[in-house]
Amino acid sequence: MARITAAAFTSHVPAIGAAMDLGKTQEAYWQPVFAGYEASRQWLREQKPDVVFLVYNDHANAFSLDLIPTFAIGTAADYPIADEGWGPRPVPPVKGHPELAAHIAQSVIQEDFDLTIVNRMPVDHGLTVPLSLMCGERPADDFRWPFAVIPFAVNVVQYPVPSGRRCFELGKAIRRAIESFDEDLNVQIWGTGGMSHQLQGPRAGLINREWDNAFLDRLIADPAGLAAMPHIDYVREAGSEGIELVMWLIARGAMADIAGGPAPRVKHRFYHVPASNTAVGHLILED
Numbered sequence: 084m085a086r087i088t089a090a091a092f093t094s095h096v097p098a099i100g101a102a103m104d105l106g107k108t109q110e111a112y113w114q115p116v117f118a119g120y121e122a123s124r125q126w127l128r129e130q131k132p133d134v135v136f137l138v139y140n141d142h143a144n145a146f147s148l149d150l151i152p153t154f155a156i157g158t159a160a161d162y163p164i165a166d167e168g169w170g171p172r173p174v175p176p177v178k179g180h181p182e183l184a185a186h187i188a189q190s191v192i193q194e195d196f197d198l199t200i201v202n203r204m205p206v207d208h209g210l211t212v213p214l215s216l217m218c219g220e221r222p223a224d225d226f227r228w229p230f231a232v233i234p235f236a237v238n239v240v241q242y243p244v245p246s247g248r249r250c251f252e253l254g255k256a257i258r259r260a261i262e263s264f265d266e267d268l269n270v271q272i273w274g275t276g277g278m279s280h281q282l283q284g285p286r287a288g289l290i291n292r293e294w295d296n297a298f299l300d301r302l303i304a305d306p307a308g309l310a311a312m313p314h315i316d317y318v319r320e321a322g323s324e325g326i327e328l329v330m331w332l333i334a335r336g337a338m339a340d341i342a343g344g345p346a347p348r349v350k351h352r353f354y355h356v357p358a359s360n361t362a363v364g365h366l367i368l369e370d
């Protein structure tokens with residue numbers, strides 16, 4: 084049986100990918116950001132997941148205003164790296180897990196969640212930056228990502244976006260789907276995006292440390308209560324792009340305690356401002 088062993092949560096920022104790709108991680112500005120992920124990289128090497136179910140958002144690279152799926156599951160064998168305007172990042176393509184992804188699609192759609200099935204999809208910084216942060220520098224040219232990835236794209240760009248409650252319920256259904264897959268796989272689920280940031284308009288540059296840290300506290304200890312928070316609170320308190328944080332509730336909803344099991348163990352927690360225009364938050368919860 085496949086099992087979820089841990090959830091990881093992390094911000095994404097394109098400039099983090101650029102800092103890694105251009106060898107700037109030891110510069111004074113970036114060093115504290117990457118220091119917050121050293122323990123996570125060691126942890127991930129020890130955990131050796133077979134598959135990471137990676138909840139993220141596309142930024143008008145795979146999708147656009149022409150086509151806006153609320154929830155899209157990648158069922159492909161491979162995902163190319165998106166060209167976001169300055170060429171694709173120099174990281175390897177992402178290997179999928181079509182069998183598990185198809186099983187999850189089957190199970191979750193049967194439970195009345197409308198997923199879009201995607202067989203061809205370039206992945207942008209929303210997915211590759213969390214991978215780079217968690218996996219570390221590429222040690223060699225023949226580097227490959229050390230696990231398969233099921234990309235799960237959530238619309239948090241064009242309103243209406245899904246509610247926290249729906250994301251949380253979806254996480255529960257994803258857990259049931261993964262646990263009913265008849266192969267012994269170590270699966271992690273990652274929630275990515277956030278924390279507070281606003282990239283445009285009069286409030287551009289908004290950061291809210293207090294709110295972000297309260298969000299981390301509640302994500303750990305009161306996820307069901309947090310899931311009831313309306314969109315307007317994210318936008319008011321964490322900025323227009325802070326709404327990316329609803330995606331974290333999908334990963335949190337997939338954890339054992341939500342299904343009646345024991346509370347997760349907080350393995351690592353990190354918060355740092357700034358990285359580009361964004362507050363970086365990071366959490367690892369073990370089941």
Ligand code: DHB
Nearest residue numbers: 095096097358359360361
């Ligand atoms: C930044 C953050 C994002 O989440 C994003 O998608 C693009 C840019 C930033 O802080 O620069």
Ligand code: FE
Nearest residue numbers: 095142276327
């Ligand atoms: Fe983003």
